[in-house]
Amino acid sequence: MEIYCQRCNPRETFKIPDFSFEEKKKLQKLNADSPLQAINAIRTLHAISLKDAKFVISHINPKYKVCHRCQKSLNEDEYTTCPNCRSLNFNWNLNS
Template structure:
């Protein structure tokens, strides 16, 4: 899937894999350890560039339905932009 963030890189498009539910759970667990762990796991699971893995890692929500950047309440969509700050959020409900 190709996606962009209007807040951090409005003119760039990033290719991100379609993660399975099990992969999302694994990545969230790794992200709770560190961002670097999440990137390592992502690159083990999929052929993804370091640049795209960093992009995905920085946009994964730690808390479901809460913006990573400003903590504003989000809608229920899995891939959504914050209505308050316009940042992309990977709003995974796992």
């Protein structure tokens, strides 16, 4: 999947692998403790460039339907743009 963030740079696209539910859980948890560890973990799970891995990690929202950047509420789309700050969110619903 190719994706971009309107806030960072709408002209720069990133290639994102298909993450399994378990991978998403692991990455979200690691990201809360140490974004650097989360970046390393992505790179052991998938063939992904450092640039793409950093993009993923910096756009995962810690809380479902809450923007990682401005804490405003989001819709239910898995990859969604915040209506307030225009930042992309990896809006993973991991509680179901």
